[in-house]
Structures are given as structure tokens and as C-alpha cells.
Amino acid sequence: AVVPACPVPVSIDTFKAETAAFAAEHGVHILNDIWGLQYEEEPGEMAQVAVRYGLPVVVMHNRNSKEYKGDIIDSMRAFFMKSIDIAEKAGVSYDKLILDPGIGFGKTVEGNLEVMNRLQELKQFDGRRYPLLLGTSRKSFIGNTLDLPVDERMEPTGATCVLGITKGCEIMRVHDVLPISRMCRITDAILAAGSRKE
Known part of the structure; x- marks a missing residue:
């Protein structure tokens, strides 16, 4: 009922391949995993759904633990490299991948703040630039x-979005x-003005 009534693209937020396929059959435009x-019980299956229906997929960083032994960005980059490898092996075109740093998932408050400060380090992998999706709205x-x-978190949400844009989030x-x-x-207007040559 939602898809034909909605004037903008609709995404399905699920890590279950069967659910994603059902939604794709009913016309959703984007998968959000x-x-x-990397869902352990269905390795690679979401990527296969993306290929079958030719849909872009949001690849979010997540983990069961909030504690990191080394650098948090290094760990996240390793996670994304694995996701990109899974996608490539399934036949997902790299231009169908959207990366999401997973703010609020598998990170402490301090970890979330550090990731926000270093978002620009998650833009490029193996020489390719990927769109970044930022979901900070009203987060804990x-x-x-x-x-x-x-x-009462609207204004600080706006601040995180503005910061995200300046660091390359689309x-x-x-x-x-x-x-x-x-x-x-x-x-966007300010950044565009600053990039114009005089």
C-alpha cells in the first residue's frame, strides 16, 4: 500500500533476505541492511537479493560489542571492506552500495563522537568513493x-547533519x-559557493 502512494523512493529496513525479497517484489526502491x-545466519543472501532485483543497498556498520581493541575507524574500514567484498562476489555493482557508519550501533557515546569527527575517513575504499548515509536523528x-x-534533540541533530555534510556525507x-x-x-549552498572559481 505504501509504495504506490509515496511520491519518493521507499526503502526497506531489514537484515532478513526473505523480508527484503518480499519488499522488492512489491516495489521498494532501496534495501537497508x-x-x-554480514548477518551471520544468512551469509551473502542480502547481496543476492540486491542483485536479483537490481536495487541499491545501504550497508551499515554494526557489531555486537561496543569495545574496540584498536582504532575504531580501522575496525570500521575492515568491516566495510568485507561488506564490499561480499557485494562484489555476489555481483552487486559498486555504484549500488551506500555506506552507513551506523551511529548508535555497536559504539559507545565516545565512539560515536569520534566516528562523527572522522567521517571523511570512510568515504574511499580501494580508490573508489562511496556515498555516505548518516543517521543521527534523535540518537541516544x-x-x-x-x-x-x-x-528535544532536533537542533543537535541538525548540527550533526551539517557536520556530516562538511565531511562528505550525501x-x-x-x-x-x-x-x-x-x-x-x-x-550545500555555502559549500558550493566556496568551490566556485573566481
């Missing part, structure tokens, strides 16, 4: 950092669409 094609790391309840997943989109659009 919170386990980055904002609440824990500023001691704010969920319904897609924002938000709840408060109108105000955040205005923040993003003015940020």
Missing part, C-alpha cells in the same frame, strides 16, 4: 552528551524533515 550484508549519543530527552536520515532539510540545503 543494518548488518552490512546526543541525549547522553547534552542530557536531553528524545523530543544522504541524511532524519525525523524532523523540514527544519533539518533547510539546514542541509544552506550548508
Whole structure:
């Protein structure tokens, strides 16, 4: 019922291949996998669904533990390299992959803040640039950092989106669409003006 009534592309948020295939049969436009094609019980199956239906897939970073022995970005890059390898072996074209740093998943508050500060390090793998999707809207790391309840996190969400854009993120997943989109659009305009040659 949603797909024909919605004027914009619809994504299905699932790590189950069967669910993704059902949604694809009913016309969804994007797959969104919170386990980055690495769900242990269905290795590689989500990538096969993406190939079968020719859909782009959001590959989100996730892990069961929030503790990292080494550098958090190094760990995330290794995760994404594995996801990209799974996708390539299944036949997913690299231009169908969208990377999501998974803010709020498998990270401490401090870890989320560090990842936000270093987002630009997740843009390129093996010489290829991938779109970054940023989902920070109303997340608990904002609440824990500023001691704010969920319904008072719009402005700091906007700040994270603006920062994300300056670090190379192209897609924002938000709840408060109108105000955040205005923040993003003015940020885009400023960055575009700065890139013009005089």
C-alpha cells in the first residue's frame, strides 16, 4: 500500500533476505541492511537479493560489542571492506552500495563522537568513493552528551547533519524533515559557493 502512494523512493529496513525479497517484489526502491550484508545466519543472501532485483543497498556498520581493541575507524574500514567484498562476489555493482557508519550501533557515546569527527575517513575504499548515509536523528549519543530527552534533540541533530555534510556525507536520515532539510540545503549552498572559481 505504501509504495504506490509515496511520491519518493521507499526503502526497506531489514537484515532478513526473505523480508527484503518480499519488499522488492512489491516495489521498494532501496534495501537497508543494518548488518552490512554480514548477518551471520544468512551469509551473502542480502547481496543476492540486491542483485536479483537490481536495487541499491545501504550497508551499515554494526557489531555486537561496543569495545574496540584498536582504532575504531580501522575496525570500521575492515568491516566495510568485507561488506564490499561480499557485494562484489555476489555481483552487486559498486555504484549500488551506500555506506552507513551506523551511529548508535555497536559504539559507545565516545565512539560515536569520534566516528562523527572522522567521517571523511570512510568515504574511499580501494580508490573508489562511496556515498555516505548518516543517521543521527534523535540518537541516544546526543541525549547522553547534552542530557536531553528524545523530543528535544532536533537542533543537535541538525548540527550533526551539517557536520556530516562538511565531511562528505550525501544522504541524511532524519525525523524532523523540514527544519533539518533547510539546514542541509544552506550548508550545500555555502559549500558550493566556496568551490566556485573566481
